[in-house]
Amino acid sequence: MWTPPQRIRHPVLDTRWPTRDEASQSRWFSPLAFGPLHLHERTWVPAMVPWRATGDGLVTGDVLEWYGRFADGQPGAIVVEATGIRDIPSGPLLRIGDDRFIPGLTELVKLVHTRSSGKTRLLIQLIDFLAVKRRPPAEKFFRRFWRPTNEHKKRLEAALGCDTGNLSQTEIAEYLLTHPEVHAQVLTARELRDLQVGYREDVNDLHLPHIRDLPKHLPNLFADAAKRAQQAGFDGVELHYAHAYTMASFLSKTNTRTDGYGGSLKGRLRLPLEVYQAVRQTVGSAYTLGCRMLADEVIDGGNRVEDACAIARRFAEAGMDFISVSKGGKFDDAKQPKVGDAVYPYTGPSGYECMPTVYSDERGPFGRNIGLAAAIRRSIRERGLDTPVVAAGGINSFEMAEQILADGAADIVAAARQSLADPDWFRKTRLGRGHEVRRCKYTNYCEALDTKHKQVTCQLWDRVALDEPGVSKSTDGRRRLVAPAWDPDPPS
Numbered sequence: 001m002w003t004p005p006q007r008i009r010h011p012v013l014d015t016r017w018p019t020r021d022e023a024s025q026s027r028w029f030s031p032l033a034f035g036p037l038h039l040h041e042r043t044w045v046p047a048m049v050p051w052r053a054t055g056d057g058l059v060t061g062d063v064l065e066w067y068g069r070f071a072d073g074q075p076g077a078i079v080v081e082a083t084g085i086r087d088i089p090s091g092p093l094l095r096i097g098d099d100r101f102i103p104g105l106t107e108l109v110k111l112v113h114t115r116s117s118g119k120t121r122l123l124i125q126l127i128d129f130l131a132v133k134r135r136p137p138a139e140k141f142f143r144r145f146w147r148p149t150n151e152h153k154k155r156l157e158a159a160l161g162c163d164t165g166n167l168s169q170t171e172i173a174e175y176l177l178t179h180p181e182v183h184a185q186v187l188t189a190r191e192l193r194d195l196q197v198g199y200r201e202d203v204n205d206l207h208l209p210h211i212r213d214l215p216k217h218l219p220n221l222f223a224d225a226a227k228r229a230q231q232a233g234f235d236g237v238e239l240h241y242a243h244a245y246t247m248a249s250f251l252s253k254t255n256t257r258t259d260g261y262g263g264s265l266k267g268r269l270r271l272p273l274e275v276y277q278a279v280r281q282t283v284g285s286a287y288t289l290g291c292r293m294l295a296d297e298v299i300d301g302g303n304r305v306e307d308a309c310a311i312a313r314r315f316a317e318a319g320m321d322f323i324s325v326s327k328g329g330k331f332d333d334a335k336q337p338k339v340g341d342a343v344y345p346y347t348g349p350s351g352y353e354c355m356p357t358v359y360s361d362e363r364g365p366f367g368r369n370i371g372l373a374a375a376i377r378r379s380i381r382e383r384g385l386d387t388p389v390v391a392a393g394g395i396n397s398f399e400m401a402e403q404i405l406a407d408g409a410a411d412i413v414a415a416a417r418q419s420l421a422d423p424d425w426f427r428k429t430r431l432g433r434g435h436e437v438r439r440c441k442y443t444n445y446c447e448a449l450d451t452k453h454k455q456v457t458c459q460l461w462d463r464v465a466l467d468e469p470g471v472s473k474s475t476d477g478r479r480r481l482v483a484p485a486w487d488p489d490p491p492s
């Protein structure tokens with residue numbers, strides 16, 4: 001993962017944990033009710049992909065265990081990982097693109113409700129994404145994919161400063177294969193990207209019929225997926241309008257589509273609002289429906305917080321029940337993959353901003369994105385709307401969460417990695433036993449596993465008590481897949 005050049009190591013500072021009484025009277029552990037969204041407290045575990053589904057996207061025993069373990073901590077809400085709305089193979093990521101996924105998801109909902117004693121609301125994040133291919137070897141690119149045109153030939157001649165005569169297409173391709181120094185002058189920006197990081201579809205690819213027709217199909221695909229989520233018993237749906245995926249790309253200033261679905265803010269908002277309306281019509285007004293969106297894309301030419309505020313206001317006006325705020329996580333600045341690997345969106349500076357580590361700049365990772373959530377909340381409130389805003393990013397203590405709520409920077413405070421490090425941390429804090437919390441190190445061992453598409457675990461517990469009877473392990477047998485159980489009353 002990319003690290004800010006300053007590489008300042010920030011310690012995970014000690015914190016004061018509340019007594020049981022203080023916790024019970026705190027803001028974070030107080031209920032929230034907004035329209036259909038009812039939380040017993042304002043704690044929230046945001047979506048985290050654990051790479052535990054079957055290759056066909058079905059719920060497995062390991063998926064059940066993963067979410068069951070978070071449910072033990074009884075947070076206000078858990079959002080199930082980004083779940084694909086299409087019925088297409090996408091590796092061990094959950095899917096909801098067909099009714100055959102409903103039984104497994106129903107089991108998941110029941111398990112979370114049972115393990116949290118009915119306290120935790122379970123939402124599911126619905127995602128659409130476009131095709132990304134592996135980085136090709138240069139030979140394959142020039143011999144199989146690339147077709148030189150007259151324009152390329154002219155640029156090659158300009159680069160070489162001489163006439164290339166009647167070189168055939170094959171000869172031009174062979175020349176480029178062996179002369180990387182002219183690639184930047186001869187290839188288009190897009191071709192250079194295809195060669196250097198691999199082919200990736202883009203919402204701007206209006207020449208591709210299935211990309212041109214996204215606005216025709218996505219509202220129904222999202223609506224059908226949401227209907228299945230409702231049938232499976234989920235308490236709500238989070239539309240994934242963040243990070244590197246289709247809907248965030250429609251919202252982005254980098255969306256220059258000329259078909260009424262890009263360019264101006266109005267154009268960029270059009271499809272996300274049409275998707276929202278289609279889903280709302282399907283699930284009804286009594287069902288929780290919100291989105292996750294970016295407060296800052298952190299890429300050249302992308303949305304900044306002012307754009308995000310305008311977008312969030314429109315979503316709030318449209319009737320969303322919550323807006324969960326994230327940052328970055330784009331393909332545009334991702335690290336160049338090795339030949340044969342696919343580019344991964346959390347590996348560049350924008351990826352760093354999404355999941356900041358303790359190796360940071362002066363600001364450090366803790367509560368790094370709170371200002372952005374605060375700006376979005378303020379702009380929604382200025383419009384006279386009360387839509388709850390969920391803040392996340394380096395939040396690792398009760399004190400910090402309480403301060404965020406006291407400052408009015410957010411209405412709900414989410415913690416992803418801290419909840420992975422210790423799924424019981426909400427419970428321990430509630431019980432006045434915060435000193436027993438296993439605190440996240442924010443060095444992103446978990447995210448490195450995610451990047452490699454390996455089962456996600458936490459370094460603080462994945463080698464503990466590996467010989468415990470019945471413990472489920474990673475495919476290589478070296479790591480346990482969920483944190484050991486916490487017994488609040490161990491026998492003395």
Ligand SMILES: Cc1cc2nc3c(=O)[nH]c(=O)nc-3n(C[C@H](O)[C@H](O)[C@H](O)COP(=O)(O)O)c2cc1C
Pocket residue numbers: 046047048049050081082125242292326354355356392393394395414415416417418446447450456
């Ligand atoms: C392993 C892993 C998987 C993640 N998967 C998702 C995801 O599916 N959808 C999403 O919106 N965010 C995802 N995130 C981002 C988190 O939800 C969260 O925004 C980010 O980790 C920052 O919060 P934190 O500092 O509390 O960890 C993931 C994060 C991690 C570490």
Ligand code: SF4
Pocket residue numbers: 417418420421439440441442443444445446447457458459460
């Ligand atoms: S692996 Fe590291 S960064 Fe991830 S949850 Fe555990 S301690 Fe935190």
